[in-house]
Amino acid sequence: xxxxxxxxxxxxxxxxxxxxxxxxxxxxxxxxxxxxxxxxxxxxxxxxxxxxxxxxxxxxxxxxxxxxxxxxxxxxxxxxxxxxxxxxxxxxxxxxxxxxxxxxxxxxxxxxxxxxxxxxxxxxxxxxxxxxxxxxxxxxxxxxxxxxxxxxxxxxxxxxxxxxxxxxxxxxxxxxxxxxxxxxxxxxxxxxxxxxxxxxxxxxxxxxxxxxxxxxxxxxxxxxxxxxxxxxxxxxxxxxxxxxxxxxxxxxxxxxxxxxxxxxxxxxxxxxxxxxxxxxxxxxxxxxxxxxxxxxxxxxxxxxxxxxxxxxxxxxxxxxxxxxxxxxxxxxxxxxxxxxxxxxxxxxxxxxxxxxxxxxxxxxxxxxxxxxxxxxxxxxxxxxxxxxxxxxxxxxx
Ligand SMILES: *[C@@H]1O[C@H](CO)[C@@H](O)[C@H](O)[C@H]1NC(C)=O
Ligand SMILES: *[C@@H]1O[C@H](CO)[C@@H](O)[C@H](O)[C@H]1NC(C)=O
Ligand SMILES: *[C@@H]1O[C@H](CO)[C@@H](O)[C@H](O)[C@H]1NC(C)=O
Ligand SMILES: *[C@@H]1O[C@H](CO)[C@@H](O)[C@H](O)[C@H]1NC(C)=O
Ligand SMILES: *[C@@H]1O[C@H](CO)[C@@H](O)[C@H](O)[C@H]1NC(C)=O
Ligand SMILES: *[C@@H]1O[C@H](CO)[C@@H](O)[C@H](O)[C@H]1NC(C)=O
Numbered sequence: 214x215x216x217x218x219x220x221x222x223x224x225x226x227x228x229x230x231x232x233x234x235x236x237x238x239x240x241x242x243x244x245x246x247x248x249x250x251x252x253x254x255x256x257x258x259x260x261x262x263x264x265x266x267x268x269x270x271x272x273x274x275x276x277x278x279x280x281x282x283x284x285x286x287x288x289x290x291x292x293x294x295x296x297x298x299x300x301x302x303x304x305x306x307x308x309x310x311x312x313x314x315x316x317x318x319x320x321x322x323x324x325x326x327x328x329x330x331x332x333x334x335x336x337x338x339x340x341x342x343x344x345x346x347x348x349x350x351x352x353x354x355x356x357x358x359x360x361x362x363x364x365x366x367x368x369x370x371x372x373x374x375x376x377x378x379x380x381x382x383x384x385x386x387x388x389x390x391x392x393x394x395x396x397x398x399x400x401x402x403x404x405x406x407x408x409x410x411x412x413x414x415x416x417x418x419x420x421x422x423x424x425x426x427x428x429x430x431x432x433x434x435x436x437x438x439x440x441x442x443x444x445x446x447x448x449x450x451x452x453x454x455x456x457x458x459x460x461x462x463x464x465x466x467x468x469x470x471x472x473x474x475x476x477x478x479x480x481x482x483x484x485x486x487x488x489x490x491x492x493x494x495x496x497x498x499x500x501x502x503x504x505x506x507x508x509x510x511x512x513x514x515x516x517x518x519x520x521x522x523x524x525x526x527x528x529x530x531x532x533x534x535x536x537x538x539x540x541x542x543x544x545x546x547x548x549x550x551x552x553x554x555x556x557x558x559x560x561x562x563x564x565x566x567x568x569x570x571x572x573x574x575x576x577x578x579x580x581x582x583x584x585x586x587x588x589x590x591x592x593x594x595x596x597x598x599x600x601x602x603x604x605x606x607x608x609x610x
Pocket of ligand 5: 547548
């Protein structure tokens, strides 16, 4: 009996371990960085996606692979597809080569369940060409760019992972996860210069059960930004900076209905960022942001360590006062410490019409980056409780 079990184990083990591999070199990739290798990638993916085994693995070995915009689509037959990047993947770096194509996209995975993208390699968006003509920095330039490619999009990907990989120099957002459920990002590094425009590290929207852990993110915009219809996220062990911090929002633009809940950000460090733990909404929106926790976070020279801006406006003073707003409720700030580079270390700037409520602050110690300078807490239209908050009371008594 036990022998039978043993043999059965061997057989099922062998089946379970069988992985079909699809090496892009076997599909004609040059790996030179000079010739377009897109076809090899498309064909390797096509075969991996349709193979009749449980596991398939696309392999991108050492080498430099130049890719034009590509979509790796599912659904696929294997229950798991690995996409292993050991080499370097680069874009053309030329906005012109996107003429006639979706300007928002470079590499995308769509409708793939059980996708694991990983490897010690680098995905380099070569964003300089876009930064140099961005409307943000060159508003008067004719044909300036508002929308530039995201390095990797995961669209409708269930139970996926992105891990152990390096993603650099995006024309705009580095990683975008949307309409996805159950997705883990772990041990990635994301890097672009501090001055690069709109280069969010990871943006998530319309997704549930997404975790981001053990990662180093430094860009010209939010390290992590959480968009609408997102819930049940766990973000931990992130080193963020430079950048704009970890943000929920902006939500509620153009009177939209927002819904973001059950977000936990913890055990992380923000260094030299413009914001730390941030929530921002436009006036006039509706819906809720609720059950959000920021816990065990260290701020190092952060301009606005703790901030809620419910009166967000991209160009200050150009937005009308509106009588509705996205409701912000049950936000916990616990065990946060470090240095602020502005005077208002805690700034809850909530709507006069839809107050922030259920705010809990406990064990917060923030001091000025310039020793001896005071820092303050300014909570407007916000209600909650506080214990051990330095720079002093935030809620009016
Ligand atoms: C993180 O990823 C790098 C490759 O980018 C790898 O060398 C390292 O072992 C990974 N760390 C862990 C804990 O998996
Ligand atoms: C995300 O993290 C939470 C909390 O650690 C965990 O319960 C959950 O299983 C994780 N989700 C996935 C998809 O691994
Ligand atoms: C709060 O928001 C309003 C409207 O944008 C702005 O005028 C004001 O300066 C903000 N207050 C603080 C303390 O940031
Ligand atoms: C801030 O918190 C970290 C982690 O909990 C701790 O190691 C550090 O000593 C604290 N620093 C200050 C100034 O309280
Ligand atoms: C706040 O800090 C005190 C003293 O370090 C600690 O005993 C308490 O557990 C902390 N509170 C929370 C909610 O972690
Ligand atoms: C606090 O914020 C309110 C609203 O933005 C503003 O009117 C007030 O001047 C601020 N107070 C301080 C001390 O900065």
